[in-house]
Amino acid sequence: MSEVLLSAKGLRLAFGGVKAADGIDLDVLDGEFLAIIGPNGAGKTTFINMTTGYLKPQGGEIHFAGERILGLSPRAIVRRGIARSFQLPQLFTExxxxxxxxxxxxxxxxxxxxxxxxxxxxxxxxxxxxxxxxxxxxxxxxxxxxLNEGARKLADIAMAVALRPRLLLMDEPTSGVAASEKMEIVERLATVLRDARVTAVFVEHDMEVVGRFADRVAVWSQGRIAALGQPERILNDPDVRREVIGIETGGRHAAA
Amino acid sequence: MNSRTEAFLAALLALAVLAAASTTPWLVFVLTLALAKGIAVLGILLLLRAGQVSFGHALFVAFSAYTVAFLAPKLGDATLLLPIGALFAGVLGLLVGLFVVRYREIFFGMLNLALSMVFYSLLEKLYTITKGTDGIRVPAATFLGRTLDRHGYEWALLLTALALAILCAVFARFYLASPMGQALSGIKTREARLEFMGVSARRVLLSAYVISAVMAGMSGALIAMTSRHVTPHLGYWTASGELVFIAILGGAGGVIGPFLGAIVFELVRVYAAASFADAWQLILGVVLLLVILFARGGLWGMVLKLCGRRA
Structure with a gap:
């Protein structure tokens, strides 16, 4: 687990005056589970949208497995091995x-x-x-x-996994899922992904989930990566706790 | 509905058509037109699965009908005219489709309408080529080189229409069960997901569009050979509307719906026109209103209910 699978350098994107990405540098390592945390509006989903070709950054570079993927269509990017799931499950409802x-x-x-x-x-x-x-x-x-929300989330992720991606980007895989079934769902998901050797990047608000399943945590704040590292270190960092976790969850689940 | 029941009902409908045609000779003409329209409506049904309504498919019917009218004096055989009409309509469908599949819903519907009206105007105005609103007479086609008398000609066309209807319905059934067909309703419910699975929604819709144009082309060729006279009215917007009308009347839930709808439509029109003169459109309007209010699945939906299954 050392090779860089996805490499983002200097990604910039602003919507009007709001900087959703203000120089994002991030290397995702092959095989890791990387959690993205941060307050709403910090640009977490924007990062996923840029990586999957849905939004085009105004500056910067993205490489996947050594190949430049910036400017490719979502379809072309999927075919290269990056799949995503959605905050609001995108299922064929009929x-x-x-x-x-x-x-x-x-x-x-x-x-x-x-x-x-x-x-x-x-x-x-x-x-x-x-x-x-x-x-x-x-x-x-x-x-x-x-379906109920938990099942829809899982089905949504299952569809992404069916594409046999090398990298899976998940936008809040546990939001809207009942607290009672959350850990079970994440446990199952982690097992599937590890078995399939899929590298995963997931946006998550539940720090218990992050602490338990992430190999590394990236903290997003105002379009920048404020901190990056092992969950134990990041989740116990006083600044992160105050800036991100405090705002997000009122101090619940502060650390694993 | 399982395929065996559906095949049984289709066979029943085909037998009813043949029985009606042999007992009432003047119905041969009416039923041939009905089956021909049903084939075009089947194409409309494919697009309806994707949530898209074309208000311009008479374009392909008319294009093929005029192709047949122009070629009939030289290539007088039905076995040549039919595939050529369908092929030409398919090629036009590809060209038009490349443009219109970029749009959805009202824009898709209206663009189809607009293009069909452009073609209608050309048919009407280019008098030296198309003879304008007078239209062109189509000589009777031969069948495999044989010239048939009037009775035989009408029956040959009815049987051809019936065979094509069955062929198209079977094809459409396979198509709708395939990934391409299933993705059509994916376009309706979650088009973005298709793209994020690496599938081009436009290409999915374009394939269905070209198939629908080919079906409309078969329909147009049959209509030209049956009525033996083509006029610009074949491509007028009301003719397109009629196809959508029949699709709703027959029901979009199954491949038999279009034919059921087309047959009922033509019979109601003929009988209502005979009995109530100018009121037949009123009658058709009321029928459509009742279908929309009380039987959203159309006539085919009613059949399914009668068979004890949910539409």
Whole structure:
């Protein structure tokens, strides 16, 4: 776990007068789980949007596995091995969970086949296997618009994992998830990602989750990275506690 | 609905068409037109799956019909005219599609409408080529080199239309179950997700658009050969609206819906026109209103309910 997988240098992007990225330098190491924390509006999601090609930075560079990906379309970036999940799960609401997963498998395997069914045996099997790993087998036949928030989040992430990315960017994977099921979901997620050897960057507000699952933590503040390091150090840093954790959670879950 | 029940119902509908045509000879013409329109509506249905309504698909019907009218004196055989009409419509569909699939919803609908009206105007104004509103007479086509008498010609066209309808319906059913077809409703519900899975939503929609244009082309070729007279009215916006009307009437939930809708539409039109003269449009309007208010799944949705399953 030392090779740099994603490298961002000097990323800048402003919306009007608001600097959402003001010189972001960040190296994501192959195999690590990197948590991004920080107050709302600090530019955490903007970083994900720039990395996935949804927003174009006004300055800076992004390299992935040695290749420059700045300026590529979201589609081209996905094909290079960066997948994302969403703060608000982006599921195909008229489809079942199984069909959603199968769509993602299809997207990876070759979408433009007009006569073979989406739920062909091989893809159905892979989709069911994926759902099993996420603990979603029981709701495979449920339509996506009928799920609770926790299941929608997991299904959303499962679709991203089905693309077999090298890097997965997750925007608040546990927001909106009931506190009682949060740890279980993250535990399961971490297992799946480690098994699949996926490097993960996740935006997270729950410091207990961060403390338990992140290898490193990056603290975002006003479009800059205010601190970066091991969770024990960062989460116990008085400045971070006051500036970020205090504001965000009122001091709950201050450290792992 | 499982495929066996659907195939059974389709066979039932096909037999009903044949039975009606053999007992009531003047219905042969009406039912051929109905099946032809049903094929075009099937194309509309594909786009409806993506949440997109084209108010201009009569463009492809008319383009193909005029292609057949121009080529019929030279290539008089139906087995040549039909595929050529469909192919030309498909090529036009690709050109138009490259442009319109960049837009969604009202813009998609209106752009289609606008382009179809441009073509309509050309048909109407370029008198030296198109004979304007007088239209062009289409000579009777031969079938595999054989010249048929009037009765045989009408039946040959009806059977061709029926065969094509079945072929297109079976194809559409496979298509809709494929990733490409399933992604159409993905465009409706979560287009951004497709892009973030590495799939081009535009290409998905373009494929469906070209297929719908080819289907409209088959429809236009059949209509030209059946009515043996093409006029710019084939491409007028009301003709496009009629296709959407039939799609709603028949129901977008299954591939039989368009044909059920088209047959009912044509029969209501013929009988209402005969019995109530100028009031038939009023009757059709009321029928559509009732469908929208009480049977959102259209006639096909009603059939599904009768079969005891949810639409």
């Amino acid at each position: 489809h079942t969970v199984l069909e959603n997963a199968a769509m993602a498998v299809a997207a990876r395997e070759g979408f433009f086949s007009a006569l073979k069914p989406l739920l062909r045996p091989a893809w159905r099997e892979e989709a069911m296997d994926l759902l099993a790993r996420f603990g979603l087998t029981a709701i495979a036949g449920t339509r996506a618009d009928a």
